[in-house]
Amino acid sequence: MLSERKRTILKALISDYIQRAEPVGSRTLARRYNLGISPATIRNEMADLDDMGYLKQPHTSAGRVPSYKGYRYFVDSLMQAEKLTSEEEQRLSRSLQQRLAKIDTVFYRASKALSEVSHYISLIMGPVLGQQIFQQLRLIPLDSKYVVVLLITDTGLVQDRLMEIPRGISASELDQIARLFTRLLAGVPLEDLSGSLLQELYKVFSRRNRALQEFFEDLISNFASAGGEKVYLGGTTNLLKHPEFSDVEKVRGLLQLLEEREFLCGLLADVTSKDIEIIIGEENKYVEMQECSIVTASYEIGGRKVYTIGVLGPTRMDYARVVSAVEFMQKQLSDTLREILR
Amino acid sequence: MLSERKRTILKALISDYIQRAEPVGSRTLARRYNLGISPATIRNEMADLDDMGYLKQPHTSAGRVPSYKGYRYFVDSLMQAEKLTSEEEQRLSRSLQQRLAKIDTVFYRASKALSEVSHYISLIMGPVLGQQIFQQLRLIPLDSKYVVVLLITDTGLVQDRLMEIPRGISASELDQIARLFTRLLAGVPLEDLSGSLLQELYKVFSRRNRALQEFFEDLISNFASAGGEKVYLGGTTNLLKHPEFSDVEKVRGLLQLLEEREFLCGLLADVTSKDIEIIIGEENKYVEMQECSIVTASYEIGGRKVYTIGVLGPTRMDYARVVSAVEFMQKQLSDTLREILR
DNA sequence: GATTAGCACTCTCTTCTATAGAGTGCTAAT
DNA sequence: ATTAGCACTCTATAGAAGAGAGTGCTAATC
Numbered sequence: 001m002l003s004e005r006k007r008t009i010l011k012a013l014i015s016d017y018i019q020r021a022e023p024v025g026s027r028t029l030a031r032r033y034n035l036g037i038s039p040a041t042i043r044n045e046m047a048d049l050d051d052m053g054y055l056k057q058p059h060t061s062a063g064r065v066p067s068y069k070g071y072r073y074f075v076d077s078l079m080q081a082e083k084l085t086s087e088e089e090q091r092l093s094r095s096l097q098q099r100l101a102k103i104d105t106v107f108y109r110a111s112k113a114l115s116e117v118s119h120y121i122s123l124i125m126g127p128v129l130g131q132q133i134f135q136q137l138r139l140i141p142l143d144s145k146y147v148v149v150l151l152i153t154d155t156g157l158v159q160d161r162l163m164e165i166p167r168g169i170s171a172s173e174l175d176q177i178a179r180l181f182t183r184l185l186a187g188v189p190l191e192d193l194s195g196s197l198l199q200e201l202y203k204v205f206s207r208r209n210r211a212l213q214e215f216f217e218d219l220i221s222n223f224a225s226a227g228g229e230k231v232y233l234g235g236t237t238n239l240l241k242h243p244e245f246s247d248v249e250k251v252r253g254l255l256q257l258l259e260e261r262e263f264l265c266g267l268l269a270d271v272t273s274k275d276i277e278i279i280i281g282e283e284n285k286y287v288e289m290q291e292c293s294i295v296t297a298s299y300e301i302g303g304r305k306v307y308t309i310g311v312l313g314p315t316r317m318d319y320a321r322v323v324s325a326v327e328f329m330q331k332q333l334s335d336t337l338r339e340i341l342r
Numbered sequence: 343m344l345s346e347r348k349r350t351i352l353k354a355l356i357s358d359y360i361q362r363a364e365p366v367g368s369r370t371l372a373r374r375y376n377l378g379i380s381p382a383t384i385r386n387e388m389a390d391l392d393d394m395g396y397l398k399q400p401h402t403s404a405g406r407v408p409s410y411k412g413y414r415y416f417v418d419s420l421m422q423a424e425k426l427t428s429e430e431e432q433r434l435s436r437s438l439q440q441r442l443a444k445i446d447t448v449f450y451r452a453s454k455a456l457s458e459v460s461h462y463i464s465l466i467m468g469p470v471l472g473q474q475i476f477q478q479l480r481l482i483p484l485d486s487k488y489v490v491v492l493l494i495t496d497t498g499l500v501q502d503r504l505m506e507i508p509r510g511i512s513a514s515e516l517d518q519i520a521r522l523f524t525r526l527l528a529g530v531p532l533e534d535l536s537g538s539l540l541q542e543l544y545k546v547f548s549r550r551n552r553a554l555q556e557f558f559e560d561l562i563s564n565f566a567s568a569g570g571e572k573v574y575l576g577g578t579t580n581l582l583k584h585p586e587f588s589d590v591e592k593v594r595g596l597l598q599l600l601e602e603r604e605f606l607c608g609l610l611a612d613v614t615s616k617d618i619e620i621i622i623g624e625e626n627k628y629v630e631m632q633e634c635s636i637v638t639a640s641y642e643i644g645g646r647k648v649y650t651i652g653v654l655g656p657t658r659m660d661y662a663r664v665v666s667a668v669e670f671m672q673k674q675l676s677d678t679l680r681e682i683l684r
Numbered sequence: 685g686a687t688t689a690g691c692a693c694t695c696t697c698t699t700c701t702a703t704a705g706a707g708t709g710c711t712a713a714t
Numbered sequence: 715a716t717t718a719g720c721a722c723t724c725t726a727t728a729g730a731a732g733a734g735a736g737t738g739c740t741a742a743t744c
Contacts, residue, residue, distance in 0.1 A: 025736050040688050043737070061695040061736050102503060140480065142498050146682070150492065150500065156484050158492070160500035161444060162682060237601060240594040248590060252582040259579060340488070340504055367707050382717050385708070403707050403724040 002052075002073075008035060009045050010054055011078045014066045018316055021243045023063030068282045068315075071293075075278050075319050082320035084328060088117045092329050096336045103127075103157070103340070107232045107307070110333055115235025118325045120313030121258070122234040123294075125268040127341060129229060130191030131304040132157055136182040139174040141165060147174060151223055153190065155341040161222055166211035177212070180204075194224045231264040244291060244314045253288050268308040271296045276323055281315040291315055295322045297330045299337075306341050307333060344394075344415075350377060351387050352396055353420045356408045360658055363585045365405035410624045410657075413635075417620050417661050424662035426670060430459045434671050438678045445469075445499070445682070449574045449649070452675055457577025460667045462655030463600070464576040465636075467610040469683060471571060472533030473646040474499055478524040481516040483507060489516060493565055495532065497683045503564055508553035519554070522546075536566045573606040586633060586656045595630050610650040613638045618665055623657040633657055637664045639672045641679075648683050649675060 002010070012033045016024045026042040029035070035042065046064055049055045054070040057063075066074065084092075095113035096106060107124050114122035132153035140148045142162070151159040165174070184201060185193065201216070236258060245251045257263050263286070271277055280293045295317075296310035309330055311322045344352070354375045358366045368384040371377070377384065388406055391397045396412040399405075408416065426434075437455035438448060449466050456464035474495035482490040484504070493501040507516070526543060527535065544555055578600060587593045599605050605628075613619060622635045637659075638652035651672055653664045 023736085027736070038688050039736095040690095041686085044687090047738080057737090059695060061693085063736065135484070136482070138480075138482065140478070140494065142477070142494070142496070146498055148494055148498050148500060152482065152484070152490055154484070156488055156490050156504040158490060158500070158502035160502070162498040235601075237594050237598045240590050240597070246590050248582050248588050248593070251590070251593075252579050255582070256579045259577070365707090369707070380717050381707095382719095383715085386716090389709080399708090401724060403722080405707065 005037070006045055006049060007078060009042060010049055010070065011074065013046075013055070013064060014070060014074045014078070017066055018318055021316060023058055023065050025063035028063065066316075068280060071280050071315060071319075075280065079320045079323075081324045081327070082318075084117070084321070084324050088325070089328060091117055092325070093332050096332055103337075104230075106333075106336060107230075110309075110329065111232035111234035113234075114309070114311065114325060114329050115238060118311045118313075118322050119235075119241070120238050120311050120317065120322065121236055122232075123264060123268060123296075123308075123310040123312060124232040124234075125265065125308040126230045126232070127155070127157065127307060128305045129153075129157070129159075130189065132190050134185055134188050134190055134193060136186060137178045139178040141171045141174060149219060149222075151190075157341075159223055161219070163215070163219065163222075166215040168211065181216075190223070194220050229265055231261060231268065233258060233264065239313070242314050242316075244316065250291075254292070257286070257288055267294070268296065268298075268310060271298045271308045271310070272305075274298065274300070276326060278319065278323070293317050293319075295319065295326050297326050299330060299334050301338070301341065306337055309333065347379070348387055348391060349420060351384060352391060352412065353416065355388075355397070355406060356412060356416045356420070359408055360660055363658060365400055365407050367405035370405065408658075410622060413622050413657060413661075417622065421662045421665075423666045423669070424660075426459070426663070426666050430667070431670060433459055434667070435674050438674055445679075446572075448675075448678060449572075452651075452671065453574035453576035455576075456651070456653065456667060456671050457580060460653045460655075460664050461577075461583070462580050462653050462659065462664065463578055464574075465606060465610060465638075465650075465652040465654060466574040466576075467607065467650040468572045468574070469497070469499065469649065470647045471495075471499070471501075472531065474532050476527055476530050476532055476535060478528060479520045481520040483513045483516060491561060491564075493532075499683075501565060503561070505557070505561065505564075508551070508557040510553065511551070523558075532565070536562050571607055573603060573610065575600060575606065581655070584656050584658075586658065592633075596634070599628070599630055609636070610638065610640075610652060613640045613650045613652070614647075616640065616642070618668060620661065620665070635659050635661075637661065637668050639668050641672060641676050643680070643683065648679055651675065 009029065012029055012035065013024045016029065016032065026039040026046055029042055030037070030039045046055060049070075050057065050064060053067055054073060055064040056067045058065055092110075092113050095109040098105070098109070103126070107126055111122045111124045114124070132155060134151065135154040136152050138148075138150040138152070140150065142148055145165060146162055147165045149161045149163050169177075181201070184204075236255060239245050239254065240251060245254075267286070275297065277296045278293065279296070282290050284290050284292065284294070291314060292312055293315050294310050294312045296308060298308040299306045309326060311317075311326055313322070351371065354371055354377065355366050358371065358374065368381040368388055371384055372379070372381045388397060391412075392399065392406060395409055396415060397406040398409045400407055434452075434455050437451040440447070440451070445468070449468055453464045453466045456466070474497055476493070477496040478494050480490075480492040480494065482492065484490055487507060488504055489507045491503045491505050511519075523543070526546075544558065578597060581587050581596065582593060587596075609628075617639065619638050620635065621638070624632050626632050626634065626636070633656060634654055635657050636652050636654045638650060640650040641648045651668060653659075653668055655664065
């Protein structure tokens with residue numbers, strides 16, 4: 001719909017603004033980019049783009065700045081992903097090379113590396129626990145009073161809790177109970193554990209022992225309350241490098257949000273597409289984030305979400321680079337985790 | 343050494359400065375506090391305190407500001423801890439009341455509550471893993487290829503890893519191996535596991551199986567690299583509320599440090615005293631933190647550090663309140679954890 | 685008809701100056 | 715020993731002036 005010339009101008013303008021963070025004028029544009037047309041012509045085209053809603057002016061006699069619509073257009077049909085340097089790619093892949101690491105460490109490192117390479121904030125949400133399949137329960141007595149409760153999923157994720165041994169239950173009985181529990185419930189997704197199946201189980205146990213029933217009620221509510229997924233956050237201070245956040249109050253509002261686990265989960269929970277997804281400024285459902293953009297991708301195996309990865313920065317974000325970084329990191333992470341978390 | 347009147351003036355001045363963050367003049371002091379003496383007298387006393395190094399002037403015709411020496415004196419012999427309101431105390435203790443929680447969650451909540459009540463940054467470092475005593479190793483095969491490796495301490499802390507099953511080892515053999523390992527090494531502190539004891543063990547295993555030896559080498563290096571303790575950080579954005587951090591660059595430097603796990607550990611690792619310890623401004627060994635103070639306390643059982651708790655804020659910190667908060671929180675946390683982490 | 689040079693006009697940002705305000709140190713009176 | 719009074723210092727703030735960048739419009743040019 002836009003003429004080729006308008007596209008060229010829009011692209012140059014947005015690129016320039018992304019780099020320098022200052023309104024771009026016709027003269028500057030003509031000087032910095034060899035467009036082969038005079039400032040006056042550019043001026044006319046810019047006025048058109050302004051009318052059409054792709055650009056806007058901070059004030060009458062300033063240059064133009066991309067509007068939300070401008071960014072959207074840029075991202076969808078102007079920009080071409082900018083390949084990372086091999087140094088940067090190495091940095092990202094090396095962050096995962098430590099073999100045998102805890103999955104926790106993998107995500108932590110990945111997040112750190114991604115924020116360093118992108119120069120923005122990186123977010124990684126680990127596997128959604130509720131979607132994992134229960135494989136076995138183990139009850140390992142620690143001493144006469146406490147027992148370590150281990151819940152293991154088919155992907156090898158382990159949740160542990162320390163609980164008191166219910167009155168009058170011996171070590172061998174604990175073992176028996178764990179086996180029974182495992183036999184009855186193996187194969188059930190964790191999120192269904194607290195459901196109706198369990199009611200059945202309660203009845204079986206309650207016949208045997210009152211204390212035991214309580215024990216299981218505690219146990220289940222305990223694991224259920226694990227609730228929120230873990231989100232790894234990296235490079236929050238990168239935000240402060242950008243002039244749009246030189247106002248401390250503005251920064252504070254945003255950083256405060258990022259401190260909330262729930263908020264972060266909410267931010268990433270919606271992402272489902274395997275491909276890169278870009279949420280720009282006003283598209284954000286959280287008001288506080290309407291001057292930010294997020295580039296996300298998620299990865300799932302067999303319908304189970306393994307992780308969601310994202311980069312968060314100001315709307316004036318270097319989308320071309322960030323998209324490449326997220327794409328690359330997703331590939332690396334998938335390769336690393338595919339084996340382990342089938 | 344200081345006359346009673348100088349002490350009174352110093353105390354009033356520092357309290358005022360802590361509250362308002364602005365240099366305090368003699369006139370203001372006389373107006374705001376009923377000291378029963380005129381501004382001129384105060385002026386003379388302030389000049390003395392200045393000469394003695396307790397106060398300093400930002401510039402010739404401004405009021406006085408406490409120097410490091412002034413803060414130190416204030417903290418050591420002027421201030422009296424300010425009791426928290428019962429609301430605040432409730433907020434702190436309620437954060438721990440969720441029984442049966444994961445220890446991770448306990449610390450997370452504690453840190454969050456402490457930062458909210460203190461209005462500064464809270465730091466909590468969990469149990470030093472290396473000081474824990476190895477109790478047992480479990481090898482739980484997940485499928486034909488992977489095994490969940492569980493290392494359990496006598497306090498019920500669990501470390502888990504997913505590893506490949508060494509070639510040619512059956513499930514029942516894994517179980518045997520875990521038992522042997524447990525029998526030989528139970529009672530040894532984790533930090534000694536990678537030491538000479540292990541060399542002995544290697545020999546035992548290497549006779550049996552080469553693949554197995556490698557497996558154990560991996561396993562040990564794996565757990566050893568768990569390394570850094572976990573530090574829970576809360577309320578970083580509180581820093582931005584204070585005028586001394588209205589400069590974005592300054593904030594960035596500090597927040598960047600706080601993003602480094604190693605830095606945080608280093609910050610808390612030195613703390614050993616069970617009582618409140620206060621590190622003021624220049625006393626900090628990290629240059630970037632010389633405009634900050636930290637109030638810390640740590641808690642150990644039987645020589646093993648269970649946690650270290652701290653509040654970090656600007657040098658102009660409300661010490662009286664923070665000391666109370668840290669003291670109270672320490673009591674609460676100890677009560678919560680004493681039973682569990684003996 | 686599209687493009688461009690020229691020009692008057694607008695708005696911001698920076699620099700400079702003047703002034704108000706708070707505080708000090710000193711001296712002389714109490 | 716304490717205090718009132720006063721000249722002096724320094725900062726922070728507001729206003730004014732000017733530079734700089736950009737715009738939109740008109741008329742000339744390709």
